[in-house]
Amino acid sequence: YSELILYPFGYAHNVNNPDSKIFVKLAEEMSKMNGYRPQNSAQLYPAMGDLDDYLYGSEKVLSFTFELCKSFIPPANQIPSFTAPNVEAALHLIDKSGTYAMAIPGNNPGLANNLDFDDALTAVSDINAIFGNERNIVMRNEVLKQLDVISKRLAQLTVEDLKHQSTEKWERLRSEQTASLAVSYVRTRLLFDEGHNPGSYGVELINSVKNK
Incomplete structure (x- = not known):
């Protein structure tokens, strides 16, 4: 939880991400839809072997993690309130994934x-x-x-x-x-x-x- 949009690399602090400009811009765009704070995942805490690092580092996928809500286990009646803006952000990610992938130098x-x-x-x-x-x-x-x-x-x-x-x-x-x-x-x-x-x-x- 914490209402964050996290992007790689997260296994250590200050690790160079050659496509950081793309991650930052896309995270900032999604943050305007769900109100979450975009940041490098290691800023929250370093974590080795997380999915975002693997998907980007191994498969070149523009991968993000959304840390939902302000509490660890929110009441069930709050689910609709945080689902809607995150669906919008996720759809934006899908919509932009193709054109932003084309912006990555060296892609086919x-x-x-x-x-x-x-x-x-x-x-x-x-x-x-x-x-x-x-x-x-x-x-x-x-x-x-x-x-x-x-x-x-x-x-x-x-x-x-x-x-x-x-x-x-x-x-x-x-x-x-x-x-x-x-x-x-x-x-x-x-x-x-x-x-x-x-x-x-x-x-x-x-x-x-x-x-x-």
Whole structure:
């Protein structure tokens, strides 16, 4: 108990977690839903062999522990009061697990090829929110590689949409400030196609791309 959101590593104090920024951001987001305090699990007390450490350390799972309630055995009639906000937080974790996993440098780049447009766009936004001010050069380079792969997936899906005379994805992409790399890939592809097969996308669309 204690109303906490705990994340690894917890087997000792001050253990480096290479994905700490992702854990911290996700824990902070969930804390806004259930009102719990997010913290590294070792801050509560070090515990060797706990599930979060195993799942993350061995399986690369973004694993958290919710310490429920303010008492060890709360009355049964209090169960609904602490269940609802924690269900919301758990659903948020499920919703974000895919895009936040894409933000982890070194993850299989092939995963991006399975993203739909919405998830890819969210992943780009999440990566920029988490690593936008990253100062570690090695980490930043890895993040940029991941961002590049996802941006190419976004561009691919957008171009496919444009080929069917739909501009919905293109308009959404242009309105997302963090998706400028994907926008540039779409622009390059459209201008290339137009140069080799004039009239493929229509004059109005090509002009809007040129003016972006």
